[in-house]
Amino acid sequence: MPIALLPDRALVTVTGSDATDLLQGVLTCNVATLPEGAARLGALLTPQGKILFDFLISRLPGGFRLDVAAEQAPALAKRLSLYRLRAKAEIAADPTVAVAAAWDGDTTAAEVARAEDTRAPGLGARLYAAEGAFSADAAPDDYHAHRIALAVPEGGRDFGLGDAFPHEALMDQLGGVDFKKGCYVGQEVVSRMQHRGTARTRILAAHYPEGEAAAPGTEITAGGKVMGTTGGTAGDRGLAMVRIDRLGDALAAGEILRAGDLAVALQRPAYAGFAMPEAAGAPAA
Missing domain, CATH: 3.30.1360.120 (Probable tRNA modification gtpase trme; domain 1)
Structure with missing residues (x-):
């Protein structure tokens, strides 16, 4: 242990x-x-x-x-x-x-x-x-x-x-x-955010397929538009605060997500149940 x-x-x-x-x-x-x-x-x-x-x-x-x-x-x-x-x-x-x-x-x-x-x-x-x-x-x-x-x-x-x-x-x-x-x-x-469903920004799990994680505070962009920033990292994993609506638009347009110069994939945590754009993939394991 x-x-x-x-x-x-x-x-x-x-x-x-x-x-x-x-x-x-x-x-x-x-x-x-x-x-x-x-x-x-x-x-x-x-x-x-x-x-x-x-x-x-x-x-x-x-x-x-x-x-x-x-x-x-x-x-x-x-x-x-x-x-x-x-x-x-x-x-x-x-x-x-x-x-x-x-x-x-x-x-x-x-x-x-x-x-x-x-x-x-x-x-x-x-x-x-x-x-x-x-x-x-x-x-x-x-x-x-x-x-x-x-x-x-x-x-x-x-x-x-x-x-x-x-x-x-x-x-x-x-x-x-x-x-x-x-x-x-x-x-x-x-309570107002809960009942109106107005939480457009969420922390998501981040995976860096190239094996190198972006530094905390790095902007996440797609198609030249900023949609969030990175948080803590460990190896090729990390967390990121992201605008879900902007993420959906980027994925629908087939744009590549990047944290600085690094490719990044974003997923909903496995324990979470909030709505995510379908193209964002399955919940993080």
């Missing part, structure tokens, strides 16, 4: 008798229904519905842990504190706990907290423990290659925080948005 320490991840904890109600009222995901031992995708949005922070949330005794990009942890804790008001909840970044990812196996170490990553089948689990509790046998890049192979995006790597709507980052496909739980910050915009 590969285990990779993720030094670029950190925890924000929210504990106290009002922790559930506080988070339920501001986050995109449903924390009230979160099972023990599961890590669910969630986000805190701007009032305009764009993703400020994306994270994995799981339960701990008396509250929740939010597994977020390490550089974002202090800002997330501060932002959540603005919504606390009189709620009985303690919010803090916790630098004492290390974060790791495990996949293709199991771990039974008693001192390690394990939360199954529910975003997509095969993604694995998150492990949380004090520094030195893990016996890592894989590198962070190995985990990101695994994640990219499954076409699971991550904020700050595959899309810009503050720029993308949840639908664009596939949060509606990855269990990161609950459309029935009621109000949260940015909820009106997200």
Whole structure:
């Protein structure tokens, strides 16, 4: 079982008798229904519905842990504190706990907290423990290659925080948005996109048949028109944020897709169910 320490991840904890109600009222995901031992995708949005922070949330005794990009942890804790008001909840970044990812196996170490990553089948689990509790046998890049192979995006790597709507980052496909739980910050915009079907931009799986991937942030073009930009890559695989309508027009016209000077093929992730132009091919395996 590969285990990779993720030094670029950190925890924000929210504990106290009002922790559930506080988070339920501001986050995109449903924390009230979160099972023990599961890590669910969630986000805190701007009032305009764009993703400020994306994270994995799981339960701990008396509250929740939010597994977020390490550089974002202090800002997330501060932002959540603005919504606390009189709620009985303690919010803090916790630098004492290390974060790791495990996949293709199991771990039974008693001192390690394990939360199954529910975003997509095969993604694995998150492990949380004090520094030195893990016996890592894989590198962070190995985990990101695994994640990219499954076409699971991550904020700050595959899309810009503050720029993308949840639908664009596939949060509606990855269990990161609950459309029935009621109000949260940015909820009106997200619900309108869901009910009107106005999400024209999506993250797609990218395959580079020449074996070389384009650098993140490279424009994807066809027939001289820009339709998206590349995200993270691993080997000949990657992710890309693409306008689906423009992709359909390009494929219908028989135009070649390129990321910079490199040919690229784009596919819907295997777990996703949104509509794609037929000529784009089958879902990514």
